[in-house]
Amino acid sequence: MVQNGSVLKTQWVVIYARVSSKEQEVEGFSIPAQLELLRDYASKQGMKAVQEFVDIESASTSGRTGFGQMLAFLKKNRTKCHTILVEKTDRLYRNVPDYATVDELGVTIHFVKDGTVLSPDSKSSEQFIHGIKVLMARNYSQNLGEEVRKGMLQKAKSGLYPSNAPAGYRNVEGPDGRRIIVPDRDAPTIARMFEEFGTGRYSLKTLAAKAKGDGWTIGGRGLHSSTLHLILRRRIYTGDFDWGGVIYEGKHEALVSRETWEGVQALFDRRAETKQHRIKHDFAYTGFIRCGHCGCGLVGELKKQKYVYYHCTGYRGKCEEPYTREEIVQDQFAAALKELVIPPGILKWLQESVCESDLNEQAARDKEVKRLEEQQRRLGSKLDVLYDDRLEGRISPEMYDRKAQECQKQATAVARRIEETRASTPAPVESAIDLMELTSRAADLFSIQPPHEKQAFLRLILKSASWRHGELQTQFEEPFENLRLSNRLSRSKHGANGAGTAQNQIWYARVDSNHRPFAPEANALSN
Numbered sequence: 001m002v003q004n005g006s007v008l009k010t011q012w013v014v015i016y017a018r019v020s021s022k023e024q025e026v027e028g029f030s031i032p033a034q035l036e037l038l039r040d041y042a043s044k045q046g047m048k049a050v051q052e053f054v055d056i057e058s059a060s061t062s063g064r065t066g067f068g069q070m071l072a073f074l075k076k077n078r079t080k081c082h083t084i085l086v087e088k089t090d091r092l093y094r095n096v097p098d099y100a101t102v103d104e105l106g107v108t109i110h111f112v113k114d115g116t117v118l119s120p121d122s123k124s125s126e127q128f129i130h131g132i133k134v135l136m137a138r139n140y141s142q143n144l145g146e147e148v149r150k151g152m153l154q155k156a157k158s159g160l161y162p163s164n165a166p167a168g169y170r171n172v173e174g175p176d177g178r179r180i181i182v183p184d185r186d187a188p189t190i191a192r193m194f195e196e197f198g199t200g201r202y203s204l205k206t207l208a209a210k211a212k213g214d215g216w217t218i219g220g221r222g223l224h225s226s227t228l229h230l231i232l233r234r235r236i237y238t239g240d241f242d243w244g245g246v247i248y249e250g251k252h253e254a255l256v257s258r259e260t261w262e263g264v265q266a267l268f269d270r271r272a273e274t275k276q277h278r279i280k281h282d283f284a285y286t287g288f289i290r291c292g293h294c295g296c297g298l299v300g301e302l303k304k305q306k307y308v309y310y311h312c313t314g315y316r317g318k319c320e321e322p323y324t325r326e327e328i329v330q331d332q333f334a335a336a337l338k339e340l341v342i343p344p345g346i347l348k349w350l351q352e353s354v355c356e357s358d359l360n361e362q363a364a365r366d367k368e369v370k371r372l373e374e375q376q377r378r379l380g381s382k383l384d385v386l387y388d389d390r391l392e393g394r395i396s397p398e399m400y401d402r403k404a405q406e407c408q409k410q411a412t413a414v415a416r417r418i419e420e421t422r423a424s425t426p427a428p429v430e431s432a433i434d435l436m437e438l439t440s441r442a443a444d445l446f447s448i449q450p451p452h453e454k455q456a457f458l459r460l461i462l463k464s465a466s467w468r469h470g471e472l473q474t475q476f477e478e479p480f481e482n483l484r485l486s487n488r489l490s491r492s493k494h495g496a497n498g499a500g501t502a503q504n505q506i507w508y509a510r511v512d513s514n515h516r517p518f519a520p521e522a523n524a525l526s527n
């Protein structure tokens with residue numbers, strides 16, 4: 001290439017397109033459609049697309065060769081080319097490591113369909129919102145599972161048990177074609193077990209023994225006390241049922257009365273209460289931490305009846321890790337969780353920015369639709385002209401057929417893209433912010449929660465934790481690990497610019513210069 005002035009002024013870019021084999025079946029997602037859009041964009045912006053990288057993924061091959069080649073190319077040509085054109089977020093990243101890798105390159109990315117450009121100079125707010133979008137792209141497939149759950153919820157609301165029939169019932173097709181449950185031949189046995197247990201004369205064990213002696217079976221098999229327990233706890237036999245933490249009034253036939261059922265539950269609860277009194281101390285972190293030396297669990301132990309210490313069980317031989325006070329373990333958990341905390345003022349502002357960003361994307365889509373409609377009109381008039389030419393004998397019938405067919409093909413492609421652009425809805429970013437808000441609050445209040453609340457929160461978010469040389473290492477479940485990474489990225493990006501260490505001040509400075517000013521909340525700045 002001749003390196004004269006005009007060539008140097010042309011911006012070099014690379015194009016990236018990706019499709020999964022499943023999406024390939026849907027025409028609008030195809031690689032040619034993506035490439036066409038991106039080439040078109042490049043030429044309109046006066047950019048030179050120096051390379052195109054493509055990935056077609058199948059379920060069996062997860063590696064992305066095109067993606068890797070693109071990164072290598074950008075690294076090698078750092079001085080000449082530092083811009084990527086891609087359709088939208090979920091085409092470029094499949095996960096957070098992808099995001100981190102691209103972010104490290106410090107390139108500018110044009111998300112053509114979203115109408116957004118992200119560069120290393122972008123405001124931290126933009127970076128942050130972008131991070132959320134990556135998070136949502138990743139969770140998008142999980143949302144599909146959500147849809148299924150929604151369908152089941154609809155069913156539950158109409159009084160139909162949405163899942164497989166439990167013992168004592170079987171699934172049949174109801175009068176309107178929907179799957180319902182009806183009592184099966186084990187139903188009388190179940191009713192009888194409730195009656196017997198309700199007398200209070202049996203424990204689970206003795207009732208199971210009696211069942212065995214009397215030859216009662218469920219599904220043709222004898223009864224264990226654990227099965228018995230499960231059955232006697234299920235509300236469904238009263239005609240009502242639990243679904244997603246809510247009690248629904250079912251339309252199916254009850255096997256026992258509500259009174260009988262309640263009586264049985266009361267018996268269980270009373271027995272559980274007396275049992276709980278025997279538990280002496282609740283060690284909040286037992287079961288959550290592995291020893292970093294030998295992989296055994298860390299367990300709590302009470303010393304001098306008031307100090308709680310954690311230590312390696314040492315099941316794999318004597319371990320070098322010393323005993324640690326619970327307060328120290330707790331402080332380190334709290335510090336890790338602080339990485340999930342976003343000051344409330346910032347959350348509020350993010351909420352507003354997200355709305356704005358959604359509006360911008362909507363505007364970009366509207367503009368794209370307009371442009372495509374214009375293209376459609378031009379193709380229409382071109383066809384008219386061709387027809388006239390043919391009638392007037394200016395072109396041969398063969399020529400007309402060929403040209404007309406070409407036009408039709410283009411028109412179909414344009415129509416498809418209009419439809420697709422109209423259908424593409426923004427990622428549900430607001431729900432991500434709600435999630436962040438909840439997480440943030442829970443993480444902030446962690447230290448002052450009672451042990452069982454701490455455990456519930458850790459069970460939700462903690463993937464793994466290890467303890468070595470007095471230091472805690474944690475990994476969170478997604479999307480929490482993702483949120484931590486987003487936080488870290490936006491922090492590190494502005495940590496070195498001399499604006500002080502408080503990330504919030506940077507946030508607020510940005511808010512003030514770019515958006516309507518508002519008074520920072522006191523607690524947001526003291527963090």
Ligand SMILES: [Zn+2]
Binds near residue numbers: 292
């Ligand atoms: Zn150990």
